[in-house]
Amino acid sequence: SIEYNKKALGIGKQTFGQNNLDVTLTCYNLGFSYNRKGDHRKAIHWFSKSVNIRLGLLDPYDLCMTYTYKMVAESYYCNNELNNAIDAFEKAIAIFLKQITKATFNELTYCYDKLSAIYMENSQHTQAIDTATKLLQLRSKQFGRSHADVASSYETIADLSFQDGNIKQEIQNYNLALRTFSIVHGDGHRDAARNYINLGICDIGNHQLTYALKKFEKGLDIYNKILLPFDTDFIFVYEQFAILYQKQKRWDLASQYRHKVAEVQAKTNDTAEEKKDDSEKDDILW
Structure with a gap:
C-alpha cells in the first residue's frame, strides 16, 4: 500500500502539481498506511502534509479538514505527543460544531470523548471534565435526557471526578447514570449493575460500609441473573x-x-x- 501510494503521489505531482486535492488525498492515504503499520512519526508527516495543502485550497471549515485533523490527532496520541493531539482534536471539533449533521454527529462525539480522555491522561483534570460535560450537553440536546449515550456521559464524568478526587461530583453523576440507564434498559441491566457497584465504592470512600454492602449486593444480584x-x-x-x-x-x-x-x-x-x-x-x- 505504501509503495503504490508513493508511486501515485509521484504521478499526481507530475500531472497536477504539488497543490492539488488529489495529491492531498494520496498524502492522507500514506498517513493512514503508516499509521496502520505503527510508524506514527511518518503518519504524522503525511497527515500534516495533507492538512497544509488542503488549507491552501479549501475553506478552513470544510468538512474534509476534520477527518485529516482527527487522523493526525490519533497519530500524535499514539506517538505520545499529547499536547499536539489535543490541539488537532480541538481543531476537528471546531469544524464539526459549525455543521452538525446526522452523518457527522458520531464523529463529533468520538472526538469529544477522546479529547476528554487525553486531557485526563495529560493531568489536565478540569479540561477533561469540562470537555466531558460539553459532550453530555450535546447528547442531551440531540437525544433528550433518557438515552443510553447520555447515561454513558454521566458515568464518564463520574469516572473523571473520581480521578480528580471530587467524590461529591462523582456520586452525583453515578446516581444520574444509574437512574438514566434504569429508565432506558430497566433496573436489571449490566449498566445499572455496574453503577450500583461504582456507588458502593463511593460509599467505602465515605466510610459508609453498610450502604456499600447493599449496593454491591444489588449489583451482584443483577449479574447473577443475567x-x-x-x-x-x-x-x-x-x-x-x-x-x-x-x-x-x-x-x-x-x-x-x-x-x-x-x-x-x-x-x-x-x-x-x-x-x-x-x-x-x-x-x-x-
Missing part, C-alpha cells in the same frame, strides 16, 4: 466485596471473595487457552 457464571465482570465486583469485608475485618468472607476472583480468572485463562488451541488446529487444517 451473566454466565464465569463472566469476567464478576472479577471486579468480587474484588470490591473482598475489600469491603477486609475493611470490616471479616477475614473469612474477604478470603472467600478473593478465592472467587481466582476461580473466575483461572476459568478465563483456561477458555483463552482453549480458543488458542482451536485456532492453531484451524491453521493446521487450512
